[in-house]
Amino acid sequence: MGKKVLVVDDDPDVRLFSQAVLEENGYTPVMAKNGEEGEELIRKEAPDLIILDVLMPRESGIRLYRNMKTNKNFKNIPIVILSGIAEKSFLRSQKVLTEFGGDPVPDPEAYLEKPVDGEELADTIKKILG
Amino acid sequence: MNNKNKRSLVFRKMMFVTQFEELGFGALQSLLVLRGAGLEHVILLNVIERDRVAMHRGLGYDKDEERRLKEQANIRFIDWAESLFETGMEVGDYIVVGNVVSDTLEAVVAEDADLIVIGQRKRKMIEFFYSGDDIIELLRRSHRPVLIYKELESNSCTDTCLADNPFCRTLLAVDWSPACLLAVEYLKTMKTVVQDVSVIHVASPKELKGTSSLDIQKLRKEKRGRLEEICEALEAEGIHCRSHLYVGEPVTEILRAAKEFNASMIVMGSSGTSVWRERWIGSTPRTIVEKSPYPALIIPHAKEDTDQAE
Numbered sequence: 001m002g003k004k005v006l007v008v009d010d011d012p013d014v015r016l017f018s019q020a021v022l023e024e025n026g027y028t029p030v031m032a033k034n035g036e037e038g039e040e041l042i043r044k045e046a047p048d049l050i051i052l053d054v055l056m057p058r059e060s061g062i063r064l065y066r067n068m069k070t071n072k073n074f075k076n077i078p079i080v081i082l083s084g085i086a087e088k089s090f091l092r093s094q095k096v097l098t099e100f101g102g103d104p105v106p107d108p109e110a111y112l113e114k115p116v117d118g119e120e121l122a123d124t125i126k127k128i129l130g
Numbered sequence: 131m132n133n134k135n136k137r138s139l140v141f142r143k144m145m146f147v148t149q150f151e152e153l154g155f156g157a158l159q160s161l162l163v164l165r166g167a168g169l170e171h172v173i174l175l176n177v178i179e180r181d182r183v184a185m186h187r188g189l190g191y192d193k194d195e196e197r198r199l200k201e202q203a204n205i206r207f208i209d210w211a212e213s214l215f216e217t218g219m220e221v222g223d224y225i226v227v228g229n230v231v232s233d234t235l236e237a238v239v240a241e242d243a244d245l246i247v248i249g250q251r252k253r254k255m256i257e258f259f260y261s262g263d264d265i266i267e268l269l270r271r272s273h274r275p276v277l278i279y280k281e282l283e284s285n286s287c288t289d290t291c292l293a294d295n296p297f298c299r300t301l302l303a304v305d306w307s308p309a310c311l312l313a314v315e316y317l318k319t320m321k322t323v324v325q326d327v328s329v330i331h332v333a334s335p336k337e338l339k340g341t342s343s344l345d346i347q348k349l350r351k352e353k354r355g356r357l358e359e360i361c362e363a364l365e366a367e368g369i370h371c372r373s374h375l376y377v378g379e380p381v382t383e384i385l386r387a388a389k390e391f392n393a394s395m396i397v398m399g400s401s402g403t404s405v406w407r408e409r410w411i412g413s414t415p416r417t418i419v420e421k422s423p424y425p426a427l428i429i430p431h432a433k434e435d436t437d438q439a440e
Contacts, residue, residue: 054211054215055207055208055211055221055222055223056222056223057173057222057223057224057237057240057241058222058240058241059222060220060221060222062215062220062221063220084204084208085208085211085212085215086212089211089212089213089215089216090215092215092216093215093216093218096216096217096218097218099218100218
């Protein structure tokens with residue numbers, strides 16, 4: 001069984017697309033449609049990598065990202081952000097939240113702006129997971 | 131009272147319901163002042179009404195139009211969300227095809243939002259006749275505070291306080307109902323945002339009929355005393371407050387007071403009148419929402435959440 005990759009995205013088309021790319025490249029996909037579900041699955045499935053959207057209902061990717069990167073059990077799980085939100089805005093949000101008293105968090109392992117082609121997604125994952 | 135009823139009175143999560151033409155990014159930005167009072171999460175909601183995509187004669191459901199409208203909304207929301215994220219705000223979004231009232235209430239329950247913000251759309255008389263007013267329906271069914279956002283005319287917005295902060299000069303209309311007392315509690319939690327409160331009670335002329343001047347003075351004293359209690363509670367939180375007693379028809383007098391005190395917003399509790407009475411006779415909050423040029427924050431009775439999306 002291939003390495004486990006969790007996809008957290010509210011867009012069913014993106015989940016379907018990511019699932020196909022992951023399966024084609026020998027990974028085991030796990031799907032979550034919002035941050036809350038994503039956090040639950042991280043604890044349950046302990047994925048090797050997370051593909052994370054930022055703008056989602058319930059719990060946004062910003063919150064989930066911070067929760068993971070400040071948790072000693074999960075902070076080493078690599079996260080690839082896959083979002084329509086510009087990387088600059090994501091990084092600024094992290095900076096502001098840290099300034100407001102949050103713990104500092106590292107930048108994500110990769111940031112891909114939607115839409116992304118399958119090859120680019122697969123290459124990014126391969127580079128991180130080896 | 132179970133735990134579900136013991137909600138915090140801080141507006142931490144705001145549901146911003148927009149069809150874009152009536153409520154834009156400017157409105158959203160002005161509401162970010164609530165951040166000083168604990169706002170940390172904004173949920174953007176766009177409901178595409180079914181009749182825009184469905185049941186066109188000979189075409190049936192127009193999937194392409196749905197996709198186009200959703201993408202259009204998504205592009206706007208991404209743009210807004212980027213700005214909000216950069217201020218450290220949490221943001222989520224929903225773009226759905228359905229009914230504004232039902233889908234808003236459903237999203238409010240799913241998100242456990244503390245405040246609903248909605249703009250008033252101009253509807254054609256025929257639309258109003260057939261489907262009624264979404265806002266009135268939302269007010270009737272929501273168990274969470276609803277802010278009906280309206281842009282104040284530029285001539286009534288002469289100072290920067292009003293331009294930057296829709297809550298800065300609040301007119302609180304009270305009738306001592308549970309909902310209106312809850313409104314006082316909400317204002318207390320907004321002490322860093324609300325600068326000035328004018329508390330007003332409108333006494334009915336009927337209360338004065340046939341009584342002696344002594345009785346009238348007694349009534350005035352009693353009402354002023356009760357208004358002062360509210361003022362004292364607000365002033366204890368550091369909010370500047372003045373009380374005023376008016377006599378007359380409630381809607382007319384509340385709007386008169388709002389104008390006299392150059393209010394930026396009207397805050398009031400929902401009347402809690404029964405559905406049929408509300409529909410056929412109307413209520414003060416309903417008429418204020420319909421007639422007032424001012425934004426209005428309507429605080430409902432505290433009820434359980436379970437029947438919210440009924």
